[in-house]
Amino acid sequence: MHVALHYLGVYGVGALKDIALTIVSTILxxxxxxxxxxxxxxxxxxxxxxIAWYVEIIRGLPAILQLFIIYFGFDQIGIHFSPLMAALIWLVAYGVGYAVEIFRAGLMDVAQGQREASAALGLSPSTTMRKIVFPQALVAMLPPLTSFVVLQLKNTTLLYLVGFADVMYEARLGVDATNQAGPLYVMAAVVYLIISLVIGRIGMRMERRAAAYR
Amino acid sequence: MSNDVVVSARNMTKRFGNTLVFKDVSLDVHKSEVVAIVGPSGAGKSTFIRCINRLHPFDEGTLELLGHRLTGGKAKVPRAVLQDIHTRVGMVFQTFNLFPHLTVIENIMLAPMEVKKMPRAEARERAMALLEMVGLPHKRDIYPKRLSGGEQQRVAICRALAMEPEIMLFDEPTSMLDPELVGEVLGAIQRLAREGMTMLLVTHEMAFAKEVADTVVIMADHEIAEMGPACEVLESPKTERAQQFLSRVLKPEQAADDFVAARTASQGGDR
Incomplete structure (x- = not known):
């Protein structure tokens, strides 16, 4: 058996961690x-x-720098996060910056006439948002949201730098230990590719359902 | 038409920023009266009827309707008053504005269920009755996208009527329709008029205004140029501005000739 195959087990565990982290950070x-x-x-x-400034800062700072500030920077002033905690805080902080813009674009995409028609019928602003604006905005938001989830998944690979044991981390360790960079990295690539393909599929299906009326 | 005034506008003025939309508009609408507002584009007709159900605020003057008194300016109208007005005044838009993600019947059922808390079965039954009235019961389960413009507008009328409004506002309901579809929408409006609905109608259909309206208001250059009984105003307008407008819309070929003549004259001058 090829030496790289010994890593299948730890890759599996790492992949589950990546998936869990992606799901939780996406939801938040x-x-x-x-x-x-x-x-x-x-x-x-x-x-x-x-909020506009928050978006600018998140978008403007390199992702890795944000992670390091949260993990190493806060440590300097006595606030110590575990790798998992730092990972989650960073992914959510980063994700919100992007999600705001996706939702904002989606909400603005809904025609003003829809809000007017809704108001003219006596529907309250919150009902208008829930029943009229949001369902329509969702159609515009789903494609960028799908890309966003894939982006978050790929962001998890940076977490090996703070010692979070995901697929990327195990691949690095494996390469150091066995000198099998080719097979180990390709295996890691396959794992990420499979997960992102699944995310893409789910996104496409949701899109089709949400846009059924078009 | 009775003597109860249900809408009373006094010296209403509206600006968007520094741009005047209309000024000093005063108008009484009685119960069961049909008022048609006609006039050239940009005269402020649409904005005026949108101010009546407070989709837009206005700047000066007062508006009394359905027992509420609204004044112009920055002061906020209480939520409950706004809600009451929106519930009792129905509106039909030039661009239909049906909710595209809901089927025809869901479009009609939504407001009674959400605002009046009507049980689903009752809302459905009433929506079906309205669809029968406009001849579209077989379209109930399809999405608005699949309807023609005329069908969409008839559904939009049903949607507004489902709230059992006391006043209906029509904002150029046939302007976006192909000519052969105009009739079906006007038919539905005419039927409402016969049943005694109080209506304000912004329209470019002069013949229809004459036939269905009790009162015609001609708005031009941001104010009321003339108003009075429909036939009188449309057949023998007194003010010059009203005569000018009517001669243009009622004799389009003449207007086209004038336009060409004026152009030729001005171009000739250039050369």
């Missing part, structure tokens, strides 16, 4: 992202500006 990013997008569009001026 989406929830916070929806709220932030609503704040960005309809909130008080100060909040709008604060």
């Amino acid at each position: 990013s989406i929830i916070l992202g929806v709220l932030a997008a609503a704040g960005r569009l309809y909130g008080p001026k100060a909040l709008q500006i604060a």
Whole structure:
């Protein structure tokens, strides 16, 4: 048996960690992202500006620098995060920055006439958002959301730098131990590719369902 | 038409920023009266009826409707008042604005269920009755995208009627329709008029205005140029601005000739 195949087991565990982290951070990013997008569009001026700046900062700083600031930077001032905690905080902080823009674009994509028609029928602003605007915005948001989830999955590979034992981390360790860079990295690549293909499939299916009326 | 005034606008003025939309508009609408507002584009007709159900705020003047008194300016209208107005005043838009992600019958059932908390079965039954009325019961389960413009507008009328409004506002309901589909929508509106619905209608269909409206208002250059009984205003307008507008819409070939003549004259001058 090829030496690389001994790593299948740890790759599996690493992949599960990556998947779990992607799912949890995506869910949290989406929830916070929806709220932030609503704040960005309809909130008080100060909040709008604060959120706009948050997006600029997240988008403008290299991802790896954000991670290092959270893990190593905060350690300097006495706040110590475990690799898992740092990973989660970073992925959510980073994810919200992107999710805000996706949701904002989606909400703005819904025609003004829809809101007017809804208001003219006496529907409250919250019902309008829930029943009229959001379902339509979702159709515009799903394709970038799918890409976003894949991006988050790929971001997890950076986490080996803070010692989070995912697929990438195990691949690095394996290469150091066995000198089999080719097979081990290709195996890692296959793992990430399979997961992102599955995410793409799920996204496509949701898209088709949400856009059935078009 | 009775003597109860249900809408009373007094000196209403509206601006978008520094741009004047309409000024000093005063108008009374009685119960069961049909008021048609006609006039050239950009006169402020659509914005005016949108101010009546407060889709837009207005800047000056007062508006009394359905027992509420609204004043122009920045002051916010209480949520409950706004809700009451929206519930009792129905609106039909130029662009239909049906909810594309809901089927025809869901479009009609939504507001009664959400706003009036009507049970689903009852809402469905009433929606079906409305669809029968406009001749579209067989379209109930399809999405608006699959309907023609005329069908979409008839569904939009049903959607507004499902809330049992006391006043209906029509904002150029046939402007987006192919000519052969205009009739079916006008038919539905005419039927409402006969049943005694109070209506304000912005339209470019002069013949229809004459036939269905009790009162015609001609708006031009951001104000009311003339108003009065439909036949009187449309057949023998008194003000010059109204005469000018009507001669243009009622005799389009003449207007086209004038236009060509004016152009030729001005170009000739250039050369």
